[in-house]
Amino acid sequence: MTGQWLKRWREGRIGFHRATPHPALVRYWATLGVPRAAKVLVPLCGKSVDMRWLADAGHPVLGVEFAPDAIEQFVAGRDQGVLRYGQAGFDIVRQGSIELWQGDFFHLHIRQVAEIAAFYDRASLIALPRPTRQRYAFHLAQLVPPGACGLLISMTRKDPDAGPPYSVSHAEIEQLFSPNFRLTFLEQSPPDARGFIESAWALKRRGPIN
């Protein structure tokens, strides 16, 4: 799977990339009540401009992406210097308040992200095949502290076996996340030209007593 993503980035087959911030992020982020300076984890971040939107809203951002092309294209999008350093197997590129960690999200350890207080997933869960989605939901729950809030933007499509992007039903989202998160369904978009229907969810990491 890694090789396929790297190839897609090399060949520029990145139809998932949006030139403008996702409307559900703009509409719902403030409703989550995430404190302005809270650091936001963006798993499988690509070169999403949503990270710029979050940074402009005052959040330090930590994106994780294993395609170096995505990271280089992201930082090239702004005329601002970068710092490069390494930490525990990740090559990190920092531009302003955005850190991009190049490597496998599943290798990220709680020790490395202790200061994370919120998260944002658009087209990350749905980039993964079903068995890996279970691992993703569990790993995310391990990384974020009780009380951490996040926005999840998922999708369904007619052919449930096609992908990526994979179709993830509402029932699957409940099943994946409800053991560790309180979930609130926010909205569903009308189908686009390909028949893809996006859904937005607010998540809050449960603690030991709630």
Ligand SMILES: C[S@@+](CC[C@H](N)C(=O)[O-])C[C@H]1O[C@@H](n2cnc3c(N)ncnc32)[C@H](O)[C@@H]1O
């Ligand atoms: C569908 S794209 C979504 C990118 C971004 N979230 C957006 O909205 O544009 C999924 C991205 O996840 C990356 N990816 C897939 N599996 C990964 C993993 N295990 N660790 C880090 N990045 C991964 C791929 O290279 C790809 O850029």
